[in-house]
Amino acid sequence: MSVVSGETFETETATQNYARSSLANPVGGTRADIVTKVGRLATYSLGFASSDDTTRPLLLVHSVNAAGSAFEMKTLYDHYAKHRPVHAVDLPGFGQSDRDDREYTARMMTDAVHAAIARVQEIHGPQPIDVLALSLSCEFAARAAAEKPEAIATLGLISPTGFEGKARDERAPATRGQSWLLSALRFRLWDEGFFKLLTARPVIRKFLEKAWGSKNIDESMLEYDYHTTHQPGARYAPYYFVAGYMFSKDILSVYESLRLPVWMAYGVRGDFVDYRHKSRVAGRSNWTIVQFDAGAMMHFEILDQVARSYDQFLAVSAKSDAPVMSA
Secondary structure (H helix, E strand, O other), X not given: OEEEOOEXXXXXXXXXXXXXXXXXXXXOOEXXXXXXXXXXXXXXXXXXXXXXXXXXXXEEEOOOOOOOOHHHXXXXXXXXXXXXXXXXXXXXXXXXXXXXOOOOOHHHHHHHHHHHHHHHHHHHXXXXXXXXXXXXXXXXXXXXXXXXXXXEEEEEEEOXXXXXXXXXXXXXOOEOOOHHHHHHHOOOOOHHHHHHHHOOHXXXXXXXXXXXXXXXXXXXXXXXXXXXXOOOOOOHHHHHHHOOOOOEOOHHHHHHHOOOOEEEEEEOOOOOOOOOOHXXXXXXXXXXXXXXXXXXXHHHHOHHHHHHHHHHHHHHHHHOOOOOOOO
16 A cells, blocks of 8 residues: 555455456566556566565556557566566556556556555565666656655666657646547547547557667567457557547656656667757756667667666666756
């Protein structure tokens, strides 16, 4: 159990196995389904055996798109499980988590991050943990860190959204959700048919090539993406994503409010290379920003380089005796 802004977040391990028989778990290790305020979440754990009991747990949070799942963090999950306790979560509407027909918003996804952190702390004790998120989920993880800073020791952001295009720096929480677009996507005459077109193998491949900035994508991700998008209810969360309900209008203000150590990594290839507003946090003493000659899924392309940079960041953060403040 944990408390955020006066609100209690409880998790309860589900006793029933909810695995979809036609879909493998996205990562290995022990799977636990937890019942939370945002529905049933599938969580995964590996790497408990360690000679260093002081090693902090690491939580990995996948991105949100038409085919999101913890598989997007598999290389990091497998790598860090050799060295420390590592955990991953399927966010609401994705992977092995519930895919009910309901509203999927930035608030829901942030609450899912809170619930996943609470689950990790139930296992390891109420210590702050390291959180590493990908793309749009960087926004949810950052907001979770702003709301409950004592729960997160460091925050890692790979290819984060929120630094592109028109500055999203409003002060009050709100999203870019467009009800007319959601209604159009969900119009019953083409609702399911449109999603089938969106998640055909050639279309998924094209999206991954844009993310990689190369045709040399990870073929196993393509296969998992195809299978996870052909499960019952797979279209519900992605339609809210496309309609803007998961993009926060105040995310730059959230990023600027962070006081914990933050590691941000971004690539220079592909369609996701617009970081024009990174100057808003660059140069702050608690932010470490690293550029790689890679695409948005750099941890699949150059895992060793990414892990080395992240490990160096963690080592420096661990040596700091006093809280790291903004410049």
